[in-house]
Amino acid sequence: MKKNRLALNTWTGILDIVNCVLFLISWPVIFITAFSTSDGTAPYRIATFFYAIAWIGISLNIWALVQSKKHCISLVGSVLGIIGNVLFVLTATIAFLPAALVLIVAAVFIMLQKPANNTTAQNINVQVTENITEDPKKQDK
Template sequence: MSKKLKINTWTAILNIVNCVLFTISWFVIFGTAFTDALGSTANATSGAATFFYVMAWIGVVLNAICIYQSHKYGIKMTGGILGTIGSVCFGLTAVLAFPAIVLLIISCVFLFQQHPANNGNQNQ
């Protein structure tokens, strides 16, 4: 029986937080862009976008760590792989927010389950 990893659980929680953030990101970015267009003295759009992109790249790093740790302890790596792809999608461009959200939701399911990897040599 494989070990349950806390890094997988915490990364799944971060992926849920990122789903919420990616959902509101378009509203926040468009709202700050509209405020900037009305003549605000500060450029808030770049600061708001930077926050969302930083959260996405933190997700990439944590999901990559999950892949490594899951491989090391014989846990399926599907959750970490999907989480990495989802976070990279948003990290490259906010236009891919919807696919990123879908991938992160599916990733959370696999990260919370932490099923043992089937190595082909186990008879069940």
């Protein structure tokens, strides 16, 4: 049975929006922490938090991608969510703004949850292949 909407996609879209906001405030928070405390490890702990959130976003988007594929829902939002979170993980020093922009677009697409374009083609292929038997002489013509 195919679902039109997945709760997982909704929660993934919400996390993408939260990650977008967190990525935008990450560098100001790290700099404020670095200049306001005498503890030299505080900025690293804060940065670790932002990286952990990004890895959670990657994991959740991969899970949403797999579930969307099973339920024939468009994969664009999940793929963009993975890309946005990976951008932050790989190059947070220069890509926190592009990562945030990609996550905004990902959240929009993942919240739409429209059916994939090739779902009707897949259903037709299943119906055609059901009548094929191993013995060609016994096939219906």
